[in-house]
Amino acid sequence: MIGRFWRLWLTWATLFLMTEPIWPQEPFVILAEETVKNPYTGNPEAIADGERLFLETGCHGCHGHTAEGATGPDLTDDVWRYRPTDATLFKAISVGRPGTLMPPWEGKLTPDQIWKIIAFIRSKYRGDPSKIVW
Ligand code: HEC
Numbered sequence: 001m002i003g004r005f006w007r008l009w010l011t012w013a014t015l016f017l018m019t020e021p022i023w024p025q026e027p028f029v030i031l032a033e034e035t036v037k038n039p040y041t042g043n044p045e046a047i048a049d050g051e052r053l054f055l056e057t058g059c060h061g062c063h064g065h066t067a068e069g070a071t072g073p074d075l076t077d078d079v080w081r082y083r084p085t086d087a088t089l090f091k092a093i094s095v096g097r098p099g100t101l102m103p104p105w106e107g108k109l110t111p112d113q114i115w116k117i118i119a120f121i122r123s124k125y126r127g128d129p130s131k132i133v134w
Contacts, residue, residue: 035087036086036087036090037086037134038086038090038115038118038119038122038134039115040115040116040118040119041086041118041119041122041134042119042122042123043119046115046116046119047116047119047120047123049113049116049120050116050117050118050119050120050121050123051120053109053113053116053117053120054067054117054120054121057105057108057109057117059117062101062102063075066124067120067121067124068124071101072101072102075121075124076121076124076125076126076127077126077127078125078127078128078131079127081097083133084133084134085133085134086118086134089118089121090111090114090115090118093105093109093114093117093118094106094109094111094114122134
């Protein structure tokens with residue numbers, strides 16, 4: 001009796017945690033590919049924090065001071081390697097792009113800081129407005 005109760009409880013707890021946006025595991029990023037949204041898009045304070053983090057963390061070394069591109073690609077135009085959803089950018093920044101110069105930042109940046117950096121990147125967008133997917 002007790003055993004069955006706990007098994008059921010654990011199943012629900014696990015399902016809940018797996019779908020919680022803050023759960024920092026790979027399955028979340030894949031599961032939520034199309035549904036996760038950056039809570040900071042368009043938020044001026046978060047964008048200012050994101051810009052500071054972009055410079056302090058050293059992103060500018062490869063992507064330029066205003067994300068205009070250098071050794072690394074321009075992050076302000078509408079040319080992207082993959083469909084540039086919030087989830088795709090979050091994943092690119094947290095796990096990096098193995099086999100390229102883009103390093104993983106998880107452990108150095110919190111998920112919250114990554115979302116602020118993405119808000120900064122979005123604020124610099126100067127591509128075709130009809131190609132916005134976030
Ligand atoms: C050592 C150089 C380097 C640094 C530092 C670096 N990047 Fe990158 N980044 C790259 C390269 C190269 C790519 C292209 C990877 C590819 O071809 O998929 C890339 C790709 C990306 C992409 C995906 C672009 C696309 O078209 O899919 C994002 C977003 C990004 N970087 C953000 C950042 C952020 C934010 C930081 C700082 C936390 C950062 N990068 C630091 C080199 C760098």
